[in-house]
Amino acid sequence: MRLPRREFLRLGGISALALGGASCIRPRPEMRLLPSLAALPKPFNAALPIPPVAKPTKSDEATDFYELDVRSAAARILPDLNTTIWGYDGTFPGPTIEARSGRRISLRLQNRLPVPIVNHLHGGRNAPASDGYPTDLILPANGAASGHVHDALANVVTGEREYVYENVQRAATLWYHDHRMDFTAPQVWRGLAGFYLIRDDEEDRLQLPRGDRETPLLICDRSFDADGSLRYPALDSSLQETPGVQAEYMGGVLGDVILVNGAPWPRMEVANVKYRFRILNASNARRYELALDPSPPGTAFLQIGSDGGLLEMPVAHRTLRIAPAERFDVVVDFSRFQPGTSILLVNQAGTGSTARIMRFDINRRERDESVIPTRLSEMTGPRTEEASVTRDFDFSFQRFQHGWTINGKPFDPARMDARPRLNATEIWRLHTDFSHPLHLHLVHFRILSHSGRPAPYDVGWKDTIDLGPGQSASILVRFTGYRGRYVFHCHNLEHEDMSMMGNFEVI
Numbered sequence: 001m002r003l004p005r006r007e008f009l010r011l012g013g014i015s016a017l018a019l020g021g022a023s024c025i026r027p028r029p030e031m032r033l034l035p036s037l038a039a040l041p042k043p044f045n046a047a048l049p050i051p052p053v054a055k056p057t058k059s060d061e062a063t064d065f066y067e068l069d070v071r072s073a074a075a076r077i078l079p080d081l082n083t084t085i086w087g088y089d090g091t092f093p094g095p096t097i098e099a100r101s102g103r104r105i106s107l108r109l110q111n112r113l114p115v116p117i118v119n120h121l122h123g124g125r126n127a128p129a130s131d132g133y134p135t136d137l138i139l140p141a142n143g144a145a146s147g148h149v150h151d152a153l154a155n156v157v158t159g160e161r162e163y164v165y166e167n168v169q170r171a172a173t174l175w176y177h178d179h180r181m182d183f184t185a186p187q188v189w190r191g192l193a194g195f196y197l198i199r200d201d202e203e204d205r206l207q208l209p210r211g212d213r214e215t216p217l218l219i220c221d222r223s224f225d226a227d228g229s230l231r232y233p234a235l236d237s238s239l240q241e242t243p244g245v246q247a248e249y250m251g252g253v254l255g256d257v258i259l260v261n262g263a264p265w266p267r268m269e270v271a272n273v274k275y276r277f278r279i280l281n282a283s284n285a286r287r288y289e290l291a292l293d294p295s296p297p298g299t300a301f302l303q304i305g306s307d308g309g310l311l312e313m314p315v316a317h318r319t320l321r322i323a324p325a326e327r328f329d330v331v332v333d334f335s336r337f338q339p340g341t342s343i344l345l346v347n348q349a350g351t352g353s354t355a356r357i358m359r360f361d362i363n364r365r366e367r368d369e370s371v372i373p374t375r376l377s378e379m380t381g382p383r384t385e386e387a388s389v390t391r392d393f394d395f396s397f398q399r400f401q402h403g404w405t406i407n408g409k410p411f412d413p414a415r416m417d418a419r420p421r422l423n424a425t426e427i428w429r430l431h432t433d434f435s436h437p438l439h440l441h442l443v444h445f446r447i448l449s450h451s452g453r454p455a456p457y458d459v460g461w462k463d464t465i466d467l468g469p470g471q472s473a474s475i476l477v478r479f480t481g482y483r484g485r486y487v488f489h490c491h492n493l494e495h496e497d498m499s500m501m502g503n504f505e506v507i
């Protein structure tokens with residue numbers, strides 16, 4: 001934050017005014033497609049990549065130690081052009097970190113990029129110092145950037161930081177990604193995201209599909225410049241000084257190339273058996289409605305887990321609606337198709353190039369020993385009657401400030417928007433003007449009510465809830481684990497960077 005937040009918003013307002021003309025009509029920005037200037041690659045050419053699994057540099061009785069370099073690298077995403085990405089160990093997606101419930105992970109990140117970074121483990125329950133508060137920067141090792149942030153509590157380091165992840169939580173599909181103040185959207189767009197999977201005994205006891213039949217799918221949209229570089233409408237393409245995007249993209253940046261694990265519209269060869277897919281929408285702003293084509297009669301996706309791990313019982317879906325940062329853990333049964341058939345994973349919420357995602361080619365017969373039980377897990381948690389506090393949060397665009405706000409206010413690290421007590425259960429009522437996928441750090445919650453979205457998508461433990469325009473929801477959340485300062489925010493990353501974020505402090 002080079003400028004005090006209010007100043008930034010005011011300047012944003014002025015540039016929008018200069019671009020848009022009339023001062024009194026500044027319509028709420030919509031999400032907008034940024035077209036690629038490079039030729040779009042042919043779909044279903046690339047084989048689905050599987051992100052490498054990170055290896056610990058050492059282990060002791062309680063902890064596995066990992067070290068990752070955050071650096072730029074050349075990637076082959078388009079067939080004939082190189083793309084410079086920013087990646088954990090130079091890969092996009094980053095290496096998958098495999099964690100065991102109850103076993104600690106120490107993750108040491110070296111910042112070899114020319115800009116500050118922050119790492120957040122999304123869905124992780126960790127102490128504030130390791131949570132990746134947006135101003136807790138890791139400055140570049142070469143001292144190239146200053147770490148001036150308007151936050152008296154910021155813990156800024158140079159070169160590297162150790163994050164400690166306790167993994168005192170159940171098996172679940174988490175992900176890690178950049179969270180730098182004001183610059184999260186462009187830095188994730190360049191590639192700073194990866195899977196973090198927690199496993200536990202409860203899940204191991206089930207005979208779910210495993211090995212190469214358990215596949216993480218990180219889905220995101222991107223756009224490419226004529227030279228193959230990632231295209232993004234940043235005001236300052238060096239990401240050094242001025243945050244934000246060109247005014248017409250303030251509603252969110254949409255790309256026209258769909259990547260799965262970093263490859264455009266890939267294909268995956270599968271046997272005629274059940275597969276488990278951990279689906280993550282790592283897009284900045286795009287929502288998907290996933291479907292199979294041809295769709296088998298009955299269930300297309302059998303959901304076994306949500307953001308916070310296994311469901312009590314599987315839930316059958318014809319289509320899957322997934323907003324930025326949400327995870328759906330699903331089983332697809334390919335035994336219903338003949339070997340030789342190809343099945344498309346399509347996006348019913350997209351058009352043209354964004355209407356398709358990837359292809360499954362059923363190329364062999366194999367035995368299937370996996371079993372999806374009717375009862376997956378025990379879920380205990382707070383009851384509604386235990387809620388002692390109810391809070392209301394309104395997520396909206398403020399024309400005067402020309403920014404995305406919570407309860408009318410832009411993010412300010414110095415302002416606490418809620419002070420829940422440790423172990424207290426609360427009900428948070430969320431209201432929106434526009435589509436906002438809302439995320440709380442530290443906690444998982446249950447969705448009590450949700451206008452506008454079919455209930456089957458809301459089962460299980462969530463850390464991100466998608467609200468459509470003009471919707472409201474109530475969530476039941478228990479603040480356990482740690483005291484301290486955490487953020488909650490919209491996970492449309494352009495909204496997040498343009499101030500739709502708040503603080504809560506567990507006391």
Ligand code: C2O
Binds near residue numbers: 120439
């Ligand atoms: Cu995935 Cu605060 O974010």
Ligand code: CU
Binds near residue numbers: 437490
């Ligand atoms: Cu939003």
